Amino acid sequence: MYALFKWFGNKRLIILMFGLIFFIALMGFTLGKRESMIWPEKFVKDSVSWFQGLVYRPARVIAGFFEDMHRLTVLYEENRALKQTLTRYAKDTARLNDLESQNKRLKEALGFTERQMQANEYKYRIAEVYASSPDPYNNTVVINLGEKDGIRENMAVMSVEGLIGRVQRVSPFYANVQLLTDIDVRSSSSKAIAATVKNRENESFGIIESYDREKELLVMNKIPKTDQMTKGDVVITSGLGQLFPRGIEIGTIVEKDEGEFGITHTAYIKPFASFNHLREVFVVEVPELR
Template sequence: MFKLMGNKRLFILLVAIMVFIAVMGFTLGGRGGVSWPEKFVADTVAFGQGLIYKPVRSVAGFFEDIRMLKIIYEENRTLRLTLAQYARDTARLNDLQAQNERLKEALEFTERQKNADNYKYHIAEVIGVSPDPYNSTVKINLGERDGMKTDMAVVTVDGLIGRIVRVTPFTSNVQLITDLNGVEGTKAISATVKDSETDSFGMIESYDKENGLLVMTKIDPGDKQLGEGDTVITSGLGELFPHGLVIGTVVSRDVGQFGLTYNAMVKPAAQFTKLREVFVVEVPEN
């Protein structure tokens, strides 16, 4: 019985070897096409690879897009910082150029004034502006230690803007001439016409805020010198503002109250907004 079983196993082994050799010969031999089992296996493997590759490719592409977005974000951030720095540098350069132009005008102004009078001009920087619309004042960075005193006239390169009304050791408050409408502490400006100082006289006592014009009153009806287009300057007769400071230009002349005197509307020569540098006028003591 055991012998029969051993022969059976040997027989099965021989058959398996013969089948294996036949398959090897079949696969190694030349053939014109691919068998259907090979096609099935190849298609199955390709389908499986496709199922795996597509998600993997999508995930890889997703992370690649994230990496590219991060790179673009960093580049944009760097670009924004560069543009911001460029804008700051450009603004600073423009401000320096504007300041340089203003200082050139200031230098030319002081040179002209040296030839016109013997006043001393202290250049000051405006460091503050009053927010009160009924109290037009500005603060400058010169004070008692710089020789500033109350009632000193203050001008720009264009013309008179006001006078000092308060002094501290390091700063001074300047009341603008646009505040001449009966505000406590304001003083009228004695004025005349340039090149006709001995023939013209008037007082600037108020400011027409609606039209932006100074009102010159008490003009003698016999004064034929003052007319439209004339330059009005300080006369120096009021002993407050020194003689010769430009105030503005006459734009009209009308009969005053009761017809006894004339009034004139004067356009200020100076600008009262965006004040940067101003000059405090010091009159040498005789």
């Protein structure tokens, strides 16, 4: 029995030695300079390449999927950041445009008040239009000045272009302004305007009593037949009646017709002021009426 185990032990040693010798010989043969591989090398190489391809394809698909998901996530974050940036840019641009427009209006208002101070002794209180009536037949706006600011009913209100109306109602901090487009002497809430022609104040006279909505023109009646006012003349407040102070520009005469019974004339006046999108207006204070 001992001899048999010894023989098997020697046999394993002999097989190991032959295997080692074959491996060394094979390495020396493959490392040598050869023009082509032998068939065992080709077989091994093809087998390994096929197995690598078998493993690599699904691995590549999986890796590509996760890479695409990562790219989509990055793209989504970039798009969201870009949208937020564009939104902020649009808001900043709108705010900048509004500030530039406001700055332009305030410069015009400053120039207007300086010119008016040289022309008369009136005090012009600038006010912001806080709200406007949505009713087309109730043409009023609300300004952010009131009794606490010395505003009283029937004070004249104007823009840099010309007269726009009068203070109709006053509360402690706000006031309602009735626009010229709402003037109608048939209404108890409306007031007529005594008017004349600029540079011919002692020669011309008329009463602005209504507003023609179709023509978008003010209607001035009771013009004496001998009055020489004509198309193109600038109409201003005359100061008579002590409601509207003297010398505020209203508009230009665009048409003159014969009035009622042929005794007087009627003139149609295109207002200087625009009554849409009012932002800042001026309440006129007359020192003599304080």
